[in-house]
Amino acid sequence: MPDRIEIANTGRARCRACRRAIGKGEERFAEAAPNPVAEGETQHYYHLPCAAERRPKAFAQLLATLQPRPELAPLREAAALALEHHRLERLGVIERAKSARANCRFCRELIEKDAWRVAIQPIEDGRLGAWGFVHLSCAGSYAGVKPSAERLLRYSELPAEARQEIDSLLAALPTPAPRPPADEEREAAPGIESTESTETAQSASE
């Protein structure tokens, strides 16, 4: 079955990006994927905003085939932004560093314990990758565009005062310079600092 937007007929499916349940009766993005245990295909499900931000290519391709609806316009824009700055879709959970073990994938400096960090979690075969972390202050430079607070906070469960703190930290950050296209190929495999992030991705979802 091709990729599609459909109404969730149960509330059991979890979004592959934010790991939260998709409510019954809610619209969801169903992305076709090879079935790992049998022949044929399966579907990966996403909330629509999560799909626009974390699966922008497949989502934008689908939107281009659909009748425009006003409520889809901001999602189309989110997907276009992520396609223009292709590292943006990798930004996942934001949290305080549990220990000072990981180096930032942008500036290469150690991320101090309790500093805000953003996990680099591209969705690979429907699973959150664990590519390590960047400082919150480096997230915009890493992606080539400053993420909105809404974008950054969507994948984390944080109390209101932490959200406010991140909101003002983000607002104070300068607009990053665009990424030179040339250095994309050098970054592929996760670095050695990624061991901690598996645990991160799970703790954020449960």
Ligand SMILES: [Zn+2]
């Ligand atoms: Zn979601």
Ligand SMILES: [Zn+2]
């Ligand atoms: Zn950094």
